[in-house]
Amino acid sequence: MKFTYNWLREYVAVELGPEEIAARLTLLGLEVDAVEPLYAELAPVRVARVAAVHPHPNADRLTLCDVEDGEAQMRRVVCGAPNVRAGMYSALVTPGAVLPGGLKIKASKIRGERSEGMLCSAQELGLAADAEAATGIMDLDPAAIPSLEPGLPLRTALGLADTLFEVDLTPNRPDCTGVIGLAREVAGFTGLPLRRPVEQAPLLPTPEQAGSDLPFTVAVEAAECHRYAARLLRNLRIAPSPPWLQQRLQAVGLRPINNIVDVTNLVMLEYGQPMHAFDFDRLAGGRIRVRRAAQQEKITTLDGVARELTPAMLVIADSDQPVAVAGIMGGASSEVGPDSVNILLESACFEAKSVRTTAAALKLATDSSYRFERGVDPQVAPLALERAVALILELAGGEAVPGGIDYRAGVQPSSELILRLRRVNDLLGTALDIDTVEKVLAGIEITGERADDQTLRITPPSFRVDLEREVDLIEEVARLVGYDRIPAAMPKVAMELPAVDPVAERRRRLRSLMQAAGCHEAINYSFVNPAHADTLQLPADDPRRQALPLLNPLSEEQAVMRTSLLPGLLDNARHNINHQSPDLRLFELGKVFFVEERQDLPREEEHLAAVFSGRRSPRAPMLWTGEEPVDIYDVKGVMEELLTGLALADLQLVPAATTPSYAMASFQLIITDGPEGELLGEAGKIQPAVLKAFGIKQEVFYLELNLTELSRCRSTSAGFAALPRFPAVKWDLAMLVPEEVEAGEMLAAIRKTGGKLLEQVEIFDVYRGKHIEPGRKSVAFAIHYRDAEQTLNDKKVGVVHGKIIKMLEQRFHGQLREA
CATH class of the missing domain: 3.30.56.10 (Phenylalanyl-tRNA Synthetase; Chain B, domain 1)
Known part of the structure; x- marks a missing residue:
């Protein structure tokens, strides 16, 4: 938004300087981007009086002028203007000054005669663009400028001494798109009264109240028009605007056109209310219709471009065709031109969203749309209309037809x-x-x-x-x-550590444990391919098949919310293997989503999944480890490390009761005190058919944990124990047991029977073969005993060791294996 200092002072008699006003407006949230003096390049130009004119002795078209410029001594200036005469006042530039075009004036001889300056035309000073202004020097009228005298700065004489402000408005301040709105802000911080050109406008009749003797009609057929006021002016004289109006528009970057259009632009800048003038004699039927455009309807706008409209666009139409795009630009068919006599003046308020979408669709941004897009005050429309009518009658003569029309049914009162x-x-x-x-x-x-x-x-x-x-x-x-007067205070912050978020801490711990196990984290989209359920060969009744579809998917391959992390990791595995990275350990920690009946939102669960493939130790020398591939025991070991690191109680790894459709040789993690051994995770080897569907040509093992359910498990308390003072005793034990006996159950039973003396037990051998009868196996345990209070002897250890042997024989049908 641009305005000038003198223009602002017409509405509020502020005595503060431009820089102070700019600073105060910026503090009010109306950032002033620029404060620039206008016509600063004309500072050296002064008013001069031509005292006498003499013929040039060496040139027929040149004259010698004796010029008074306020100095004690008269200047001699060579001039070639045809309109120069004795007694006239004009603009003088003395030697050393530079014209707006960059021409530096120097004292010089012209055809043998010395010239001490230059009498200038309006075009040479940048005050007029037409060729007629270049045919003669400026002729200043003393009657129009009473203060005119030699030596007076030309900027002062012409009222050009002013300062331009440029304010960067935020979209929420449409009230400041007019100079009056900015003057209101200045009046607020200075306490001065605000003066408006029109304080109150007569209430015009609505379209229903308008009499039949009114020469025009208005019909509002679209709800996007909140207010539409119009008046008719007759017998006007279209002409260039007076200098004061032209200068005001030029100062803010608008090009003067004629007195009618210039008045509508001035009122728009003044009140922030866009206006439009129609040539009434070119409106078919003398009718105005505010309606939506018809399909493929066209209009040629004032910029000469033919534009195709859509039914979503609001237009102003006469009986036959659109004559303006509402709130944006008028049409060429009703343009006010030199031959126009009767004018229909419009002042309206259109819905901001409608103007914004239409302007974007047509790629047409104007000063009018800039204001309507932000929201125009519907109560200003009649005030701006009366202001424009008064100015037009003053500048173009004619008369206003009594009355008018004011549609105001769309104006909504503000809420308290x-x-x-x-x-x-x-x-x-x-x-x-x-x-x-x-x-x-x-x-x-x-x-x-x-x-x-x-x-x-x-x-x-x-x-x-x-x-x-x-x-x-x-x-x-x-x-x-x-804001500068609101006291600043440091916030009170308690000097204590913030509370630890248990969920965030668990994630951090899990990442650390997985990285310690040699895994790298993968991050995949939560949007996945609907075909993943078929690729995993999930049964028809598996809840993971009920994926939540997206209303606006990024692509067909990302059309549903994931119900498992495995497909994404298998895609990652294929990508790595295809790029010569076959040895991989990848994990992902993220959410999965399940459809809930009679619920708008899905149920979210946090899961951890990992895939393992390739060599067990790819970075180790082959002489040490060979080419050993990962197997199910590597996955089991990672699972056990996770459970140990999380310090969760009542959990047990057991062989899978039913193998998942996509896996083989799998086992499950269950909670022992849950209902029927509640399943919290699983691990195993991916079926070859599934791997083939994913395009993977090597073995892949996996694990997946339900962290949401896992977080409900009881934690084991960590404690401190002193280092042992007495030595441990290690006894080995080998038992022949039936093949179906699980070694894990034997370990748990030994720990329970061993009591306080048992410090550690581990399996160091499982043997089947020679000297072992079919259907049985030999399981060997290394059992460590220690007493915290004394050194153990064989007798005391033997008692506990014997209990363990007896328990294994009775519970597991075991038989002590002789060496």
Whole structure:
């Protein structure tokens, strides 16, 4: 938004300088990007009076002019302008100055005669672009400029001494897209009154109330039009605008066109209310229809471009065709030109979203759409209309047809807001009183009434469409009081460690354990291929088949939410193997999603999955480990390390009761005190058919844990034990047991029977073959005994060892194997 200092002072009589105003506006949240003096390049140009004109002795088209420029001595200037005459006032540039075009003026001889400066045309000074302005020097009228005298700076004489402001507006401040809105902010921090050109407009009749004698009709057929006011002006004279109006528009970067169009642009910049003028004689049927465009309807806009419209676009139409794209640009068919006589003037309010989408679809951004997209105050439309009518009649003559039309059925009243003083001070950290809050808000015309001595009841003004909640009003109080005046205070922070999030700590621990096991973490999308359920050969009744579909998937391969981490890791495995990295240990820690009946959102579970393939120790020398591949016991070892590291109780690894459809040689993790051994995880070897479906040509082992369920398990308490003072005793034990006896059960039974003396037990051999009868196996244990209070002897160890042998014989039908 651009405006000038002198223009601002027409609405608020501020005495602060431009730099101070810019600083105060920026503190109010209206960032001023630039403050630049206007026509600074004209600073050396002065008013001069031509005292006498003499013929040039050596050139017929040149004259010698004696010029008064406020100095004691008269200057001699050679001039070639045909309009120069004695007694006229013009613009003089003296030697040493530089013209706006870059020409440096020097004292020189022209056809043998010395010239001490240059009398300039308006075009040479950059004040006019037409060729006619270049045919003669500037002719300043003393009657129009009473203060005219030799030596007066030309910027002062022409009223060009001004300062341009450029404000970078945020989208939530449409009230400041007009100079009056910015003047309101200045009036707020200076306490000065705000003066408007039109304070109140007569209430025009609605379309239903308008009489039949009115020469035009208005019909609003679309809800996106909230207000539409129009008046008719007759017998106007289209001409260039007066210099003051042209200069004002040029100062803010607009090109003057004619007195009618220039007035609509001026009022738009003044009130922030876009306007449009139609040539009334070119409107078919004298009718205005605010409607949606028809399919493939076309309009040629004022920029000469033919545009195809859609039914989503709002247009202004006459009886036959669209004559404007609502809120964006008028049509060429009703353009105001030199021959126009009767003008229909429009001042409307259109829905911001409608204008924004239409402007984007047409790739057409204008000063009008810039304001409508942010939200225009519907109550300003009749005020801007009256202001424009008054200016047009002043500049173009003619007369206004009595009355007009004002459609206002779409104007909605603002909702009342409650502002609590306690809430203001709590949020801002201030100690403001109710009088101060009420005063600063009233300074920008936000008024209300007191509900009590701590509460204000406020109805936001129509020009502040951004005030929707109490906190919006509190923000207004903060910026009006001044952010720099709100005391700063360091936050109170307790000097203590933050509470540890158990879920985050568990994730950290799991990652550390998996990395210690030689695994690398993979991160995959939660959106997966619906075909994964078939690739894993899941049964029809498996809940993992009920994947949640996405409404707007990224691709067909990412159309559902995952119900397992395995497919993603198998895809990772294939990718690595195909890129000459066959030795891999990958894990992923993430969420899976299951559809819940009669629930809008899926049930989320956190899982950990891993895949293992290739050599067991690919980085070790082959002479040490050979080419041993990973197997099911590697996976089992990682699973046991995880359980040990998490310190969870009541868990047991057992052979799988039923092997999953995608696996073989699998085992399961169950909770021993849960209902029927509740399943918390599984591990095993992937079926060859599944590997083939994934494009993998080597063995792959896997594990998957349900961390959500695992987190409900009881934790074992960690404790400290002193280092032992007495030596341990190791006794070996080999038992012949039936083939179906599980070694894990034997280990658990030995630990329980051994009591306090048993320190450690481990299996060091399982043998089948010669001297062992079929259907049986030999399992050898290394048992470590230790007493914390004394040195053990064979007698004491033998008692406990004998109990263990007896228990194994009775419970597992074992037989002590002789050496």
